[in-house]
Every structure is written in structure tokens, then in C-alpha cells.
Amino acid sequence: MAALGWLTPRRRSATARSVLAGEASAEAARKSSQELEELAGRTAPDVAPEEPVFPVVGDDKAAAFFDLDNTVMQGAAIFHFGRGLYKREFFERQELFRFAWQQAWFRLAGVEDPEHMQDARDSALSIVKGHRVAELMSIGEEIYDEYMAERIWPGTRALAQAHLDAGQKVWLVTAAPVEIATVIAGRLGLTGALGTVAESVGGVYTGKLVGEPLHGPAKAEAVRALAAAEGLDLARCAAYSDSHNDIPMLSLVGHPYAINPDAKLRRHARERDWRLRDYRTGRKAAKVGIPAAAGVGAVAGGTAAAIALHRRRH
Numbered sequence: 001m002a003a004l005g006w007l008t009p010r011r012r013s014a015t016a017r018s019v020l021a022g023e024a025s026a027e028a029a030r031k032s033s034q035e036l037e038e039l040a041g042r043t044a045p046d047v048a049p050e051e052p053v054f055p056v057v058g059d060d061k062a063a064a065f066f067d068l069d070n071t072v073m074q075g076a077a078i079f080h081f082g083r084g085l086y087k088r089e090f091f092e093r094q095e096l097f098r099f100a101w102q103q104a105w106f107r108l109a110g111v112e113d114p115e116h117m118q119d120a121r122d123s124a125l126s127i128v129k130g131h132r133v134a135e136l137m138s139i140g141e142e143i144y145d146e147y148m149a150e151r152i153w154p155g156t157r158a159l160a161q162a163h164l165d166a167g168q169k170v171w172l173v174t175a176a177p178v179e180i181a182t183v184i185a186g187r188l189g190l191t192g193a194l195g196t197v198a199e200s201v202g203g204v205y206t207g208k209l210v211g212e213p214l215h216g217p218a219k220a221e222a223v224r225a226l227a228a229a230e231g232l233d234l235a236r237c238a239a240y241s242d243s244h245n246d247i248p249m250l251s252l253v254g255h256p257y258a259i260n261p262d263a264k265l266r267r268h269a270r271e272r273d274w275r276l277r278d279y280r281t282g283r284k285a286a287k288v289g290i291p292a293a294a295g296v297g298a299v300a301g302g303t304a305a306a307i308a309l310h311r312r313r314h
Helices: 002-043 077-087 093-109 114-128 133-151 154-165 178-188 217-230 244-252 263-271 293-297 303-313
Strands: 063-066 169-177 192-196 198-201 204-209 238-241 255-259 275-277
Touching: 063 154, 063 217, 077 133, 077 169, 077 178, 114 204, 133 178, 133 204, 154 169, 154 238, 154 255, 154 275, 169 178, 169 217, 178 192, 192 217, 217 244, 238 244, 244 255, 244 263, 255 263, 263 275
Parallel strands: 063 169, 063 238, 169 192, 238 255, 255 275
Antiparallel strands: 198 204
16 A cells, blocks of 8 residues: 555656646747747748739729820821821822921920910811711721731730720720721720711811810810710729820729820829839830820810710710
């Protein structure tokens, strides 16, 4: 019995020590786990959160709006159109030189002088005056193949296609004549175009404008009106442009993109954390841009005329 009495305390003592050891081990484990977590937090590289998938497939309340000149197409659509009209003897060589000078002014000056813009619009209107709308549309198809098709930016085209593949409508928004814009939109498989509208009577151009140039704030108003007519949620829509003149349109949507941006738009986009895409090569993006293709292209349509045209077509 003595031996048993000697063993019992040892068993009790071992049990106590086991409990103590277990508790100590658990506490050490907790501490080491915390230390490892802290170490991992200090050494792990920063991982940026994944960007939400955009455009959202099946979102029928969203659409995309693309500026044309230098966003979808290299250069100004109206200039290429003018080349085609000159080739078809719509106007004389001296008018072509004048037209080219206006383009050069807009490209190099980087500003939109009202007198130059008005002169450019008057020139464009005088060229089409007396011609049939159907004739210009047909010629526009030919000119697209001759001068414009090879000037479409593949990167911007892919962005537009992504919206189409997501089931969304895609619109061109440009100060170029709506006939030209409609031809380009059709060739690219887009939904349609908001563009300038020249007055016509009996299918013949009168040489006058309908409304004001679709440029700057007018583009934003056209997009706003079209969105209302289409039942779109602008916060879910996207807009793309190269020019600071289109900041009103870009600011209107929830997903603004600066494409091949001029210096002012690039700065504005960076300040507001807008997405940037530049598909140009061999040039300094900050120094490139045609800020006033709108001036030359502006046989411009007002918002009401653009919406009315859309409703007639649908």
C-alpha cells in the first residue's frame, strides 16, 4: 500500500503538469500565429483588387458613346470626306487648299477660333448645297472604303465591340455630318450615330444648319436626350473621347475613358482617376490631338434634330 501511496501523488502531479504544458503550448501557439500574421502583413506584396468586369453583360440600361475623330478614326472624318468630294469634282482646287488650311489651323493652333470655325462650317455647307442627301450617303460609302477604313484604330474598335458583345448599344457622337457618321457606324456594325444635321428640303441640302454645332456641351446634351429616349442609366454608361472639348460628355457617364488624349484631357483624366487608353505609336501623346475637327465637320445637328432622326429610324 505504501508503494501505491507513493505513486498516486506522482500521477496527480503529472496530470497537473500536463494541463499546464497544454495551456502553455496553446498560448505559445496563439502568440506565434499572431506573429506570423503580422510578419505576413509586412512582407506580402500589395495586391491591387481586381477591376470589376466591364462592360457588364446583359445590362440593357447601359450603352457606350464614342467620339469619332482621333478616338475611333485617325484624323478628322470630314477632311477625308472632303478629299473624296474633291476627287469627284464637287469643288475647285482653291477650295481644297482653303479646306486644308482650315484643317492645319485646327491641328496646329490647338484652339477653336470662332471665326475660323464659322468659316469652315460655311465652306462645308456651300459644298453640299443643292446636292441630294441620298447622293452624299452613297458617295460616303465609297469614300469610307477609299480613305477611312484603314484609319480605324483597332484598339478603340475592340472597345466598341466589347460593348456590342455584352449586348449594349454603341453610338458615335460627333460634330461631323450625320450622314458621314451614319456610314461609319454602319460599316463598324455600331448601333447608330449622333452627328451634325444639315437642313434639307425634298431630300436636297439647303446649305443651312439645323440647330447649332454638335460640339462640346452640345454633345453632352445630345447624349442626355438620347439616354432619356432609350431609357438608359447614364451612371452605367461609358463614353470615349480624345479631346478636352468632350469633357462635358465624359463627365456625364459613370465610365469615362480618355482615348489618345490631348494634353488637357490627359491632365483632367489623371486628376479624376479616369481610365486612359493610348493607341498611338511613335508620337508623344501629350502633344498630339485635333481639337477642332468639330469646327470643320460642323454642319451640326441640335439635340432635338438628332433625337427626332433616331425616332424616325426606329
